[in-house]
Amino acid sequence: MDILxxxxxxxxxxxxAIDGPVLILAGPGSGKTRxxxxxxxxxxxxxxxxxxxxxTVTFTNKAxxxxxxxxxxxxxxxxADLTFGTFHSICAKILRQDGKALNIDPRFVIYDRDDQLxxxxxxxxxxxLDPKQYAPAAIISAISAAKSQxxxxxxxxxxxxxxxxxxxxxxxxxxxxxxxxxxxxxxDDLLMKTVLLFRKNPEILARYQSRYRHVMVDEFQDTNVVxxxxxxxxxxxxxxxxxxxxxxxxxxxxxxxxxRNILSFEKDFPDAKVVxxxxxxxxxxxxxxxxxxxxxxxxxxxxxxxxTQNEPGEPAAIIETYTEQExxxxxxxxxxxxxxxxxxxxxxxxxxxxxxxxxxxxxxAFIRYGTAYKLVAGTRFYERREVKDVxxxxxxxxxxxxxxxxxxxxxxxxxxxxxxxxxxxxxWAKDMGISQYDTLQRIGKSSAHPEHxxxxxxxxLVEGPHFSPQTIRTLTAFSNLMVELIGRSKELKxxxxxxxxxxxxxxKKYILGEEDGKERWDNVMELRTVAQEYIDLDPSDAxxxxxxxxxxxxxxxxxxxxxSAVTLxxxxxxxxxxxxxxxxxxxxxxxxxxxxxxxxxxQMEEERRLCYVGITRAKQKLYFVRAFRRNLMGRSTxxxxxxxxxxxxRHLVSTGNNWGKEENQTAPSIYSWNKxxxxxxxxxxxxxxxxxxxxxxxxxxxxxxxVVVNCRPVKDDSEIIVAFAGEVKKLxxxxxxxxxxx
DNA sequence: CGAAAGGCTCTTTTT
DNA sequence: GAGCCTTTCG
Numbered sequence: 001m002d003i004l005x006x007x008x009x010x011x012x013x014x015x016x017a018i019d020g021p022v023l024i025l026a027g028p029g030s031g032k033t034r035x036x037x038x039x040x041x042x043x044x045x046x047x048x049x050x051x052x053x054x055x056t057v058t059f060t061n062k063a064x065x066x067x068x069x070x071x072x073x074x075x076x077x078x079x080a081d082l083t084f085g086t087f088h089s090i091c092a093k094i095l096r097q098d099g100k101a102l103n104i105d106p107r108f109v110i111y112d113r114d115d116q117l118x119x120x121x122x123x124x125x126x127x128x129l130d131p132k133q134y135a136p137a138a139i140i141s142a143i144s145a146a147k148s149q150x151x152x153x154x155x156x157x158x159x160x161x162x163x164x165x166x167x168x169x170x171x172x173x174x175x176x177x178x179x180x181x182x183x184x185x186x187x188d189d190l191l192m193k194t195v196l197l198f199r200k201n202p203e204i205l206a207r208y209q210s211r212y213r214h215v216m217v218d219e220f221q222d223t224n225v226v227x228x229x230x231x232x233x234x235x236x237x238x239x240x241x242x243x244x245x246x247x248x249x250x251x252x253x254x255x256x257x258x259x260r261n262i263l264s265f266e267k268d269f270p271d272a273k274v275v276x277x278x279x280x281x282x283x284x285x286x287x288x289x290x291x292x293x294x295x296x297x298x299x300x301x302x303x304x305x306x307x308t309q310n311e312p313g314e315p316a317a318i319i320e321t322y323t324e325q326e327x328x329x330x331x332x333x334x335x336x337x338x339x340x341x342x343x344x345x346x347x348x349x350x351x352x353x354x355x356x357x358x359x360x361x362x363x364x365a366f367i368r369y370g371t372a373y374k375l376v377a378g379t380r381f382y383e384r385r386e387v388k389d390v391x392x393x394x395x396x397x398x399x400x401x402x403x404x405x406x407x408x409x410x411x412x413x414x415x416x417x418x419x420x421x422x423x424x425x426x427x428w429a430k431d432m433g434i435s436q437y438d439t440l441q442r443i444g445k446s447s448a449h450p451e452h453x454x455x456x457x458x459x460x461l462v463e464g465p466h467f468s469p470q471t472i473r474t475l476t477a478f479s480n481l482m483v484e485l486i487g488r489s490k491e492l493k494x495x496x497x498x499x500x501x502x503x504x505x506x507x508k509k510y511i512l513g514e515e516d517g518k519e520r521w522d523n524v525m526e527l528r529t530v531a532q533e534y535i536d537l538d539p540s541d542a543x544x545x546x547x548x549x550x551x552x553x554x555x556x557x558x559x560x561x562x563x564s565a566v567t568l569x570x571x572x573x574x575x576x577x578x579x580x581x582x583x584x585x586x587x588x589x590x591x592x593x594x595x596x597x598x599x600x601x602x603q604m605e606e607e608r609r610l611c612y613v614g615i616t617r618a619k620q621k622l623y624f625v626r627a628f629r630r631n632l633m634g635r636s637t638x639x640x641x642x643x644x645x646x647x648x649x650r651h652l653v654s655t656g657n658n659w660g661k662e663e664n665q666t667a668p669s670i671y672s673w674n675k676x677x678x679x680x681x682x683x684x685x686x687x688x689x690x691x692x693x694x695x696x697x698x699x700x701x702x703x704x705x706x707v708v709v710n711c712r713p714v715k716d717d718s719e720i721i722v723a724f725a726g727e728v729k730k731l732x733x734x735x736x737x738x739x740x741x742x
Numbered sequence: 743c744g745a746a747a748g749g750c751t752c753t754t755t756t757t
Numbered sequence: 758g759a760g761c762c763t764t765t766c767g
């Protein structure tokens with residue numbers, strides 16, 4: 001099979017450019033994945049490069065898996081030695097292998113966001129910082145920013161430009177110490193420590209450099225400076241670095257991805273070949289044009305010339321509904337209509353939204369109508385309490401220094417080891433400079449055999465906190481249990497260890513005794529199924545691999561594209577995917593673009609890119625849906641249409657909106673094309689001047705006679721709640737055409 | 743020590 | 758609406 005045959009000239013150029021640095025600027029739908037896989041196939045089959053010399057960094061594990069599967073077909077086998085993975089998983093492997101040079105114990109655990117929160121709170125307490133004054137989440141974010149620039153706590157404090165920097169520096173210092181004591185790394189550490197390892201140990205770096213003669217990076221626009229440095233380190237010897245990206249799809253700056261990476265690549269590698277992939281194979285002409293016109297509003301960008309030979313297609317539909325419930329109902333009924341035609345299946349359709357909270361109303365509607373859907377990352381599986389609990393037990397077994405896990409399991413299920421006891425234990429451990437687990441074991445020993453404690457070696461034991469005999473018994477029992485489990489973990493198969501843990505810890509009984517215990521236990525069993533996948537590895541490797549797997553999974557990784565169901569997904573997660581039909585819901589100022597971005601031009605541009613990413617996922621048909629009224633954090637708010645809608649040329653959209661007419665509740669059409677800031681002209685002939693109050697009798701053309709229950713002003717309008725015979729309706733005064741009677 | 747209840751504060755995106 | 762924290766009571 002000729003690897004080059006099915007490529008266009010630009011794609012072919014990208015595939016054949018195998019010597020030296022290459023920058024591929026790939027528009028959406030331009031065959032980027034195809035280029036990467038064909039390039040690898042070309043290296044192996046045509047050039048004769050051994051698969052073990054090729055490293056490919058992808059954005060998600062899913063992308064890695066898919067490319068590997070594709071390559072398996074292209075080069076018929078021989079893909080086992082290829083290295084594929086995300087930055088984080090690749091770094092974790094390197095650090096388990098060679099982290100010892102940086103004093104990193106290979107049994108380290110990886111702390112996720114929740115773990116970070118737990119430990120940063122403790123760090124702030126130790127550093128005497130008030131969590132009310134400085135939000136722990138903000139501190140985490142600042143620490144992450146620092147790590148993404150390879151900054152140490154010292155750096156932050158020294159160059160401290162503000163008091164906040166100093167606060168961050170102090171928290172960061174203690175935070176890092178706690179991580180070290182727990183033998184844990186956070187996500188940023190995985191990257192930073194790897195770069196540090198290579199900086200300090202050129203001989204280790206040299207090994208990786210000679211292995212990876214060809215380095216490829218996908219989604220390069222979303223890398224941070226540390227990731228870029230890592231790539232430069234690895235590729236320094238052979239300089240065969242190929243990065244692929246699209247600045248217009250950069251949507252992770254809040255995670256400290258740095259767009260400058262892609263912009264400065266040509267400066268760092270002046271001999272880089274630059275290939276532009278501008279032909280779109282995915283979308284209709286109208287969809288592509290819609291996407292282009294929106295993204296071209298951004299100032300911080302280079303113009304591109306995207307084109308497609310696809311059909312013109314249909315204009316995008318703009319639908320206005322009254323509430324988010326109605327928005328969801330519209331989506332489901334439209335889905336049913338589309339699928340009813342027989343040409344489309346549910347799996348061809350995706351609903352995309354800015355925030356996870358928006359999925360709720362959609363889910364409810366899908367359930368009510370009995371339409372199958374798959375929610376990418378609903379209540380995230382790995383964030384569920386019962387799943388985290390069991391993982392914490394296993395994590396503690398693998399690494400007894402993991403203090404976050406210890407705190408989680410020490411009284412779950414309740415054993416009578418409350419906050420007081422835990423605090424004293426922690427304080428005592430800190431005084432002695434040993435881990436809490438060691439402290440626990442000493443309590444166990446001293447109570448069981450007090451005469452065996454060598455008080456000259458450990459005088460602290462005498463002055464330690466005096467626990468009641470009851471407390472000592474419970475602590476001892478817990479300590480003995482953990483010693484037993486840790487002992488058994490060395491010989492038991494992972495799955496047997498799993499069963500032993502939930503049994504012996506009393507966790508199974510505890511969970512099943514809960515209100516929704518059955519459901520929670522099912523989740524534990526689902527986790528068990530995941531553990532089963534590691535059956536072939538020997539016990540200690542299996543545990544490590546399992547724990548790493550569950551921490552570094554991303555939600556899209558588990559998206560089953562074959563399943564016959566509509567996909568509900570955030571715009572961020574949708575990057576890299578495509579669907580024949582896309583609904584973009586919540587097209588409102590405040591949602592997309594998000595409130596948080598309204599007053600910052602560069603954040604606003606990122607919101608626009610997010611919108612662009614959503615639009616360019618669609619192949620055939622695109623819907624923009626907005627609700628006039630939406631519940632946000634428990635309160636109902638009125639919103640204006642997204643300013644991005646006004647950036648669409650008129651001929652690319654159809655606003656023919658018949659939805660909701662029968663209920664006469666449709667929100668006003670307030671688009672004022674190309675003048676986004678102009679408020680709605682109030683339509684003539686509508687009654688906004690009747691004076692209504694609770695208790696008044698009114699008549700509605702459709703619902704008949706009713707009694708006003710409540711009135712409240714809303715922007716330039718009033719919301720009237722009326723009890724009609726049999727049902728209570730919320731109406732907008734200007735649209736309901738109510739008449740006062742009696 | 744722990745369960746229950748009441749009050750508080752958030753607006754986002756995730757490896 | 759929900760998750761977190763504090764308070765109160767058993």
